[in-house]
Amino acid sequence: MADRGPVARAAPRPPCGPGYATLRDAGTYRGLATVDREGRGLRGLLPPNVVEDDVEVRRAREALGQCDGAFESYKQLVALQTTDERTFYKLLRSDTERLLPLLYTPTVGEACLRFGTLIQRPMGVWVSSDDAGNVRELMRNWPRDDVKIAVITDGERILGLGDQGANGMGISAGKSMVYAACGVPPSALLPIQIDTGTNNKTLLDDPLYIGLKRERDRSQAYDALLDEVVVSIRERFGPNTIIHWEDFAPRNAFRVLKKYYSAPDVVTYNDDIQGTAAVTVSGILASVRALERGGDVTQQRVLFFGAGQANIGAAELFVLALTKRGVAEADARKRVWLFDSKGLVVRSRASQLSDDKLPFAQDAREETDLASAIESIKPTVLVGAAAVPGAFTQKVVKSMSKLNDQPIIFALSNPTSKAECTAEQAYAWSNGRAIFASGTRFPPVRFSAEKTFAPGFANNAFIFPPIALATIVSGAKQVTPDMFLTAAEALAESVDANLFAVGAVYPPVDRIASSAVAVAARTRQDQDHDDRAVRARSRALDRFSIA
DSSP states (O other): OOOOOSOOOOOOOOOOOHHHHHHHOTTTOOGGGOOOTTTTTOBTTBOSOOOOHHHHHHHHHHHHHTOOSHHHHHHHHHHHHTTOHHHHHHHHHHSHHHHHHHHSTTHHHHHHHTGGGOOOOOOSEEEEGGGTTOHHHHHHHSSOSOOOEEEEEOSSSOTTSOOOGGGGHHHHHHHHHHHHHTTOOGGGEEEEEEESOOOOHHHHTOTTOOSOSSOOOOSHHHHHHHHHHHHHHHHHHOTTOEEEEOSOOHHHHHHHHHHHHSSTTOOEEEIIIIIHHHHHHHHHHHHHHHOTTOOOGGGOOEEEEOOSHHHHHHHHHHHHHHHHTTOOHHHHHTTEEEEETTEEOBGGGGGGSOTTTGGGOBSSOOOOSHHHHHHHHOOSEEEEOSOOTTOSOHHHHHHHHHHOSSOEEEEOOSSGGGOSSOHHHHHHHTTTOOEEEESSOOOOEEOSSSOEEOOEEOOGGGTHHHHHHHHHHHTOSOOOHHHHHHHHHHHHHTOOHHHHHTTOOSOOGGGHHHHHHHHHHHHHHHHOOOHHHHHHHHHHHHHSSOO
16 A cells, blocks of 8 residues: 555644633623624624624523423523523523423422433532542632532432432522522522432432432541531632532431531521421411401411421421510420321320420320321411322311311422322312412412412522522621521511412512512511611612622
8 A cells, every 4th residue: 555644634723712711601601692792702603693682581582482391491491591691590580480480399300300311511519429538629610709609409308309319409500590580699609419329229220320329428428528518618708608408308407407507607507497497487477367367376276297307497487486476485386286207296206206306296195197186186277398299188178177267278398299289179178268388389270260269389489598698798697597587577478468369378489589689688677776787788689689
């Protein structure tokens, strides 16, 4: 074969200009709304037409309209968020009521289940057991310096879906989107996924699973990794960075919150415990206001079905609400009942109860049937957060309706497949008398020719963004139970007679951003009675929003 001489080498590729980096940065990319294309090195990298921002929002809305189903819509929205943040958040804030359920509950549950098939840019920082000793470096790799809130999950208890391992990043990212929809700048948010393994065999056997293929580490190395994460966040972004814990299993949720809450100057809360508690108590307060014959919060008897972190947090906050209204703590606790997997929480079971359940153990006989427990203790309010679908049977709802002219029934488990009952069932079985709210949004229910209900949506998004806004603006060193109670009260007071008339005990979701600022301002006002400080902080809250 003839010698053809040396193979010609291609000329070395010149380094990419600034325009390419802009195209890859969702925080600076503006799509066809980009004006200074010459200065940004974008000439030739974008089509020539220059449009207004609202045209890009319209383009995004049209693309979303072509999606078939909620999950496809979720993928389209996440693709936009990781490409063009400005357009994404303008779209989200223009149609929050419709889009929030596509980005968070209930759709985010399906997204976590199918996370291994999502083709998308990374959403945050991943910290695995293999990174122990090097977490500071991981935090330095995050490109934004002005982080104010780190949303952290270990993926062990995702919604009502259980252990989803590293797929739990969908939850941290989803919560961050909700923060931004309510006024927190996207650059101030950092989703974090802690990966110490998973005990979900389906994931371990899945070749597309994105996390560590090993069982969860239950050793002290887990706690050491959390310590390293918290220290690294505070070193990288500042000591006032809020640590938001999300969807940890009960075995760790209370323990981790208590550990860091008691640590000096660590600003932290757990939304599943404290955020859910506040939105639940807010719903109870609003429901009592909605009673046609009038009601007194201090006279309510609340039965919590499920004794996990959500309901125990709500039970504790409701006790605080009663004590603030002059009820002795011992008497307040007598008005709160828990029903766990073994039945009513009573003193005869004390040796088997965890420390967080013991304060609510009542002097009563054991009951293992929910309807029988209702007949026995005669609650005015029934709150479900046990992820036991269908637990509020016709018999249960009718029992509540027999005891109360207007039974207050909250089915808070999500996603929809885990709800204790549907809105339609609650209204039908109570003959339209129930005051109902749910943890997943249900559509309006046409009960009769004259009556259509718009059931309340107990969305934590009404609570955790204003808590964060108030904390950031004030520079608070701790997020106290009183702050959560104040937020709950402010939210309840924002529900008016027009909403009560259609059965709603929460504001509509399209008011979520304005509600966040109002609740945040009220939360800070109750913490600081200096009028000048309150006015200054309220002005700061108005400014603290998406550009």
